[in-house]
Amino acid sequence: MQETTRLAGLIQGRIAERLAEHRSAIDPLGPDALPLIDEATRFLTGGKRLRALFAVLGYRSVRPLQFGEQVPIDASDPASRLLDVAVALEFFHAAALIHDDIVDRSETRRGGPATHRVFTRIHRDAGWRGTPEHFGTAGAILLGDLLQSWADELLQSSCDALEDRAAARATRAHFNRMRTEVAVGQYLDVLEEQQAEFAPHEEQLERSTRLLVYKSAKYSVEAPLLIGAALAGASPDQESALAEFGLPVGVAFQLRDDLLGVFGDEAITGKPTGDDLTEGKRTILVALSRQELPGSQRSVFDDLHGRADLEAESITLLQQTIRESGAVDQVEQMIGRNVELATKGITEAPLAKDAVADLVALAERAARRSF
């Protein structure tokens, strides 16, 4: 997809321009504040840009749009406004990940150190007083707060420039719902990990599904699609069609993520292999695996799952147990069914045909995670 690569370049350019504005804005506060901008720049250089891409396709499903070679900042230009909304989603996502990595105590992200580790290292290298780790947490909390604000600024300015006030309100409503759902979803996720035991199977599956839907599936695909579509002035029918497509694609995307969280290669995921196992994530994959195990094996499994000090050989043991339970095949089937469900429905929808073709292609890439 040449278009996708070109778009990723435009998004990266716009991210750089917007961060440069923020750098100038905080200049009066002196050079001590610049590590915040430097770390934002580093963090925002990576990433799959999945949300930005879905937002652009959401827009193009409703209204034709071509990006030129260059898209200068200009609120009267629809392409520039859409680019800002796509960047808003990337800023918001960066903020959510930076905070999530504190919450999940993740050391790595996108193949580099997590943001709280970067600030920890700044402290340690400078030999300051106080605790490097605590400074790391503080820096990451505050940078996440800044990025949330900056996301919001971009969304505001794009919406503000719209003639169509109803479209502006709809865009904001989707953005607002997304923000609340993802923060509440993250809270439920961390809560789940604190429970001493797994719930009975049916209840656990229901809980794991709810987490998957709110923390990730809606957030990764449905919300960006609807935000892009609303910006273009989507009709209720168009929004419904995109939601019906987006949710199963998001489910497939997160199920793939769950597989990668257990079996993924660090080079692809940017996280250590088996990260979800040491974090004790109660995913659908794990719930299905446990159900298949005889009682004695299940207690060994539960004892190892979620131990932060898990050694390589225990990780291998858990991986093997999950694979042999048949849960991996079940999850692969679920991914396939969700992609099929999504792509079948959308071909009949009242949406632009060329955008639909791109949506189907992107859905398949999201479900395979081939970025």
Next chain:
Amino acid sequence: MQETTRLAGLIQGRIAERLAEHRSAIDPLGPDALPLIDEATRFLTGGKRLRALFAVLGYRSVRPLQFGEQVPIDASDPASRLLDVAVALEFFHAAALIHDDIVDRSETRRGGPATHRVFTRIHRDAGWRGTPEHFGTAGAILLGDLLQSWADELLQSSCDALEDRAAARATRAHFNRMRTEVAVGQYLDVLEEQQAEFAPHEEQLERSTRLLVYKSAKYSVEAPLLIGAALAGASPDQESALAEFGLPVGVAFQLRDDLLGVFGDEAITGKPTGDDLTEGKRTILVALSRQELPGSQRSVFDDLHGRADLEAESITLLQQTIRESGAVDQVEQMIGRNVELATKGITEAPLAKDAVADLVALAERAARRSF
């Protein structure tokens, strides 16, 4: 001020209504998420409402407005819109304090436990697995994120309902600048505490002043005034007059806060006595005190200042040293001069006379901290 008490009641009522909406909105995510709303409700029951009051006076300086006995939610009603903006400032402030208490490791706030301590206790009481303190941090990060989003929603919806688009843009611009400045200011504040030593006197005074201005003075008074005024469609002259008034009032307010941080009674501040001393805050008060001390006493001072395990008798010693240095008198004089500077200028400004009278009264209360 009967008006102030009545307004505080209206703000509390609107906070309750807006939180009730959020409670309904997250209902589909199940009862596990409700502690987030419960804690938001508890936290937002206290507070001085200083920012909300300044926002209302900023508005009334520019355009007459009466609040009725009841102000139902209605975006077409200017009083309802202003109330939402005032609540947006209170939500944002709650979010900033909740995150700041993690950053500063504060145990108490507004006379009760800090939010991260509340989530720590929820974990401990439930006997969950994992670390109660870490769950506390996670819960507080996520609730702060939610409140930031909710603040922004209220600001958006009020601005969106304005006919005057330039006023809407100006209101947002002030809000955006405030958010960036306060987060960067907090970062600089925490950075300052990590430095092994105080800077040379002149430089330290400059650094401490910069922190005071960005982290607090502008945020507490100038920004809320300008946000309220912009919502009412203030002219550039009116904005300048309010900024010239707001900054010195904010400086006086924070200098008072610095005195209370060292000498304040827990019953008034809602924080333990001498909190700023155990946190090692490098305030103007502290910088001025150190400058007066002979070398030997200064090293004793520096050794004790910022020790988290400071005992009551060391706190008393530091308090006595600060008082005897004459710095308290100097700071009191600075407070007086700033209030005078603010109130002198504003009487000639192109602003509504009745609002100016209320502004002067509120400035004096802010500087004395008599709420």
